[in-house]
Amino acid sequence: MASSESAVLQFFPSSTSLSAKVHPLVIFNICDCYVRRPDQAERVIGTLLGSISPDGTVDIRNSYAVPHNESSDQVALDIDYHHNMLLSHQKVNPKEVIVGWYSTGLGVTGGSALIHEFYSREVQNPIHLTVDTTFRNGEATIKAFVSVSLSLGERQLAAQFQEIPLDLRMVEAERVGFDILKTTMVEKLPSDLEGMEASMERLLALIDDVYKYVDSVVEGQVVPDNDIGRFIADTVASIPKISPPAFDRLVNDSLQDHLLLLYLSSITRTQLSLAEKLNTAAQIP
Amino acid sequence: MANTMARSFLQVAATEEVASPLRVVQIEGLVILKIIKHCKEFSPALVTGQLLGLDVGSVLEVTNCFPFPIREEDEEIEADGANYQLEMMRCLREVNVDNNTVGWYQSTLLGSFQTVELIETFMNYQENIRRCVCIIYDPSRSNQGVLALKALKLSDSFMELYRNNNFTGEKLREKNLSWVDIFEEIPIKVSNSALISAFMTELEADTPVTQCDYDRLQLSTNPYMERNLEFLIECMDDLSMEQQKFQFYYRNLSRQQGQQQAWLQKRRAENMARKTAGEDPLPEEDPANPIFKPIPEPSRLDSFLITNQISNYCNQINGVAGQSFSRLYLMKALHEN
Numbered sequence: 001m002a003s004s005e006s007a008v009l010q011f012f013p014s015s016t017s018l019s020a021k022v023h024p025l026v027i028f029n030i031c032d033c034y035v036r037r038p039d040q041a042e043r044v045i046g047t048l049l050g051s052i053s054p055d056g057t058v059d060i061r062n063s064y065a066v067p068h069n070e071s072s073d074q075v076a077l078d079i080d081y082h083h084n085m086l087l088s089h090q091k092v093n094p095k096e097v098i099v100g101w102y103s104t105g106l107g108v109t110g111g112s113a114l115i116h117e118f119y120s121r122e123v124q125n126p127i128h129l130t131v132d133t134t135f136r137n138g139e140a141t142i143k144a145f146v147s148v149s150l151s152l153g154e155r156q157l158a159a160q161f162q163e164i165p166l167d168l169r170m171v172e173a174e175r176v177g178f179d180i181l182k183t184t185m186v187e188k189l190p191s192d193l194e195g196m197e198a199s200m201e202r203l204l205a206l207i208d209d210v211y212k213y214v215d216s217v218v219e220g221q222v223v224p225d226n227d228i229g230r231f232i233a234d235t236v237a238s239i240p241k242i243s244p245p246a247f248d249r250l251v252n253d254s255l256q257d258h259l260l261l262l263y264l265s266s267i268t269r270t271q272l273s274l275a276e277k278l279n280t281a282a283q284i285p
Numbered sequence: 286m287a288n289t290m291a292r293s294f295l296q297v298a299a300t301e302e303v304a305s306p307l308r309v310v311q312i313e314g315l316v317i318l319k320i321i322k323h324c325k326e327f328s329p330a331l332v333t334g335q336l337l338g339l340d341v342g343s344v345l346e347v348t349n350c351f352p353f354p355i356r357e358e359d360e361e362i363e364a365d366g367a368n369y370q371l372e373m374m375r376c377l378r379e380v381n382v383d384n385n386t387v388g389w390y391q392s393t394l395l396g397s398f399q400t401v402e403l404i405e406t407f408m409n410y411q412e413n414i415r416r417c418v419c420i421i422y423d424p425s426r427s428n429q430g431v432l433a434l435k436a437l438k439l440s441d442s443f444m445e446l447y448r449n450n451n452f453t454g455e456k457l458r459e460k461n462l463s464w465v466d467i468f469e470e471i472p473i474k475v476s477n478s479a480l481i482s483a484f485m486t487e488l489e490a491d492t493p494v495t496q497c498d499y500d501r502l503q504l505s506t507n508p509y510m511e512r513n514l515e516f517l518i519e520c521m522d523d524l525s526m527e528q529q530k531f532q533f534y535y536r537n538l539s540r541q542q543g544q545q546q547a548w549l550q551k552r553r554a555e556n557m558a559r560k561t562a563g564e565d566p567l568p569e570e571d572p573a574n575p576i577f578k579p580i581p582e583p584s585r586l587d588s589f590l591i592t593n594q595i596s597n598y599c600n601q602i603n604g605v606a607g608q609s610f611s612r613l614y615l616m617k618a619l620h621e622n
Contacts, residue, residue, distance in 0.1 A: 024485070025322055028315040031481045032349075036381040061322070065380045078379075085376050091354040091369055093326065133480060196608050200615060239620070251617050258606040258613075261510060265599035268517065272592050275528060 019165045020058045020127055020144045026102075027131065027142070027168075033065035034104050034133050042070065043105045045115065047082060048129060049089060049096040058099050058127055062089065075111040077118065100127030100144075105134070116147050116161075128161065142166060307471060308343040310418055310436040314477040316350045317434065320422050323352045324392035328424045330355065333391040335370065339383050340416050344474075347420075349382045350390060386410075390420040395516055396601055399468070399593040401586070404447060407439045418471065425509070426601070436471045443467050447586075465596075467589055510605060517598045520591055527588040537580055 026048065033044045046065035052058050064085050069076040089096060101119045103112060112128065119126040125146055132141040145161040210232060216222045217229075242250070316336070323332055334352035338345065351373050353366070374384045388410065391398065398421050410417040419437045426433035439447075443466060477485075556566040 023322070025315075025318045027484055028318055028481055031478065031484060032313075032315050033380060035478050035480060038381065064376075067379055081376060081379060084372060088369060088373050088376070092323075092352045196611050200611070247620055251613055254609070254613055258609050261514070261602050262606050264514075265517075265602045268521070268595060268599050272524075272595060275524065275588075276592065278528075 018056050018058065018125070018127075018146055019167065020060060020129075021167045022060045022129070022142070022144075023062075024168065026060050026063045026129075029063045029065075030102055030104065030131050031133065034131075037065075038067075041068075043103055045077065045103045046101065047086070047098055047119075048100045048102055048127065049086075050099045051095060051097065052099060060099060060127070060129070062093075062096055063102060064089065070111060075114055077115060079118075098123045098126070100129060102129040102131060104131050112161075113147075120147070127164070142168075306343065307345055307416055307418070307438060309345075309474050310420075310471050311344050311346045311474045311476050312420075313346075313348050314475060314481060316347050317475065319350050319352075320390050320420065320434075321424075324422050324424045327355070328392065329394060331392050331394065333389055335373075335386060336388040336390055336418070336420065337374075337377070337382065337384055338387045339385060340387060345387055345416060345418055345471075346476075347387060347418075349377065351377070386414060387416070388414075388418040388420065390422060392422050392424060394423070395425055395512055396423060396597045397516060397594055399590045399597070401590065404439065404467075404586075404590075408444070408447065411439070411444065425512075434473060436473050438469045438471055440466050440469045465593075467593060510602065513598055513602055513605075517595060517602075520595045520598065524588065524591045524595065527591065531588075534580065534582060541580060 030044070030046070033046060037044050044065055045068045046063050048060050049062040049064075050058060050060040066082045066085070067078045086098065098119070100123070101115060103115075116126060116128055119128075128145040128147065130141075130143050130145070144164050144166045146164055148160045148162055213222070213228070214232065217224045320334070323334060332352060332355065334350050336347050337349045337351070338347040340346075354369060374386075378384045389406070403419070407417070407419065417438075421435045421437060423433035552567060559566055
């Protein structure tokens, strides 16, 4: 297939109901591989692993890089390496299967079509993920494509890459650590209470925003939006109505339970230090 | 001039490098995400994996990791496991990932990871690598909204003691070693490449609403606390059993010593009688007599480990209780408003 230097980008909405969800781990992996690529390589190519749900959503969970050689007219992919890594990964997690492949750089080139064909031999409808690591558009561009082949009668003319919607998902535990993942260096991991403080500050900020919004609507500065108003009313109404004494009793009971637990753990610690003294300090004549 | 230079160079080459103590473990965000993903997928089963990175001065950098498949207890699979490891390392080398093993990670359930197996694994690793670290991740605690990641290392004094397999009270007193000295916790620093942080900042959801992590503000901690307490109670039972073993030992020891004294008295009396009769005195010791056989002292290793676990549980309870207090007061304040 003749290669062209121009990117073949299609922006039509896809006709299929395919959509993809990407875990941030995959992005991390891709960036890490890009940073570590050998000097002569322009971009990094690798395999995407994940699962396909019955309704057509592809869940991309893991990835690994595959060494490749790319020159102006041909692309060579290390297939053995690809298979070896696949086997190794499947030993750990047999449910992860190939769902597509990724490459860094904006747009789809001619060489990519060849690679896409190779991957379509492995899996039914591979997803091609492009991650623009050079920030050419001034922002992070991550796009996912599927390939639709255009044929005229019997002959296959070209493969058209259609973009599909992409969703960046984040699991709970990962979201907890997300702040840490944003900056380049974090001096130490936040302890329980510090994290608590951060969460509460965020909540406070949210409540402040809502207050300001309501105030400005009341004063007539902002055009009221009925939906938001209803939403706020719902939220406030969802606080359960408990009479103050009953509420106080609830809170106090919880407080007492926790105090009891704290007391218990302090006693245990005292017991431990006592036991240790007895054990090691005992003199044998 | 050249002579003095050459000598000083030789001197430098001859002096041994003193390993600077490990002060901090620097982990990449990628590794943390991988560990979280792996442990979470297989929770509540416990999983392990290998850490790869570089050892630089007083910082141990962990730059990548890969998980181990769950191993069954079978001889054939042992060799398979080693093959898997070699294969992974080789493949990762090809994509320019540092493939120095610097330790391993494992997941745990509510902090019950101090076992003899952990120590043995440490000793195995320590033989090949100068500095290794073990990272413990607790997925159940992370559901509470805390990133429960810890880096552990065996303290040097403990390692020497373990090599000699000698845990008697005297030795421990000599080294002034108590149960807190077995494991050393090392502070963790997280680093990310600039590319990643650029991506993450871009991709972060712009609306502040989705940013707030609500799971940390949940009020129900009861199931978690209950399990913690259950484990604590079990451990206390184990500890009291160990202490009973010690008591038994001491009682036996003192009884044996009483017997030895009595026997000695009898011998001395006999000797006096023999002296007056003009015969040779009998020796004052008799190694063949069973009351002289030394009773082995039970190892204190188990009790130390259990103590460690208990203190861990206590710490966790304290932490969660503290958080709950803040949450309760917050709720109270909100309600009043």
